[in-house]
Amino acid sequence: MTPYGHALLPMIRERIEIKNVRSSETGGLVVVYDPEHGHYFWHITALDDGNSHPADFLRALKAGQLVVYAGPSGLVEMLYLGSIRITEHRETKRRH
Numbered sequence: 001m002t003p004y005g006h007a008l009l010p011m012i013r014e015r016i017e018i019k020n021v022r023s024s025e026t027g028g029l030v031v032v033y034d035p036e037h038g039h040y041f042w043h044i045t046a047l048d049d050g051n052s053h054p055a056d057f058l059r060a061l062k063a064g065q066l067v068v069y070a071g072p073s074g075l076v077e078m079l080y081l082g083s084i085r086i087t088e089h090r091e092t093k094r095r096h
Contacts, residue, residue, distance in 0.1 A: 009034055011030060011032045013030045014031075040091055
């Protein structure tokens with residue numbers, strides 16, 4: 001959300017696999033980026049646990065249960081599932 005209305009933020013969804021010597025884990029990664037202010041956040045889900053899926057995150061966005069607001073100081077993620085959970089993200093892309 002900007003002072004002028006809704007903003008469309010770039011988002012990518014990827015399937016990831018993390019391997020170590022003894023095992024591997026498969027998961028889903030969704031990254032949201034605000035190019036105007038350089039902030040980003042990621043949502044990672046372990047697919048092996050069978051409880052959630054990155055598509056659930058995207059469905060929540062489309063249904064309005066999850067909203068991301070962008071501003072100069074960071075991204076704010078608001079989740080409405082009975083009660084409201086608010087998370088502020090101030091991660092920025094390092095500029096070289």
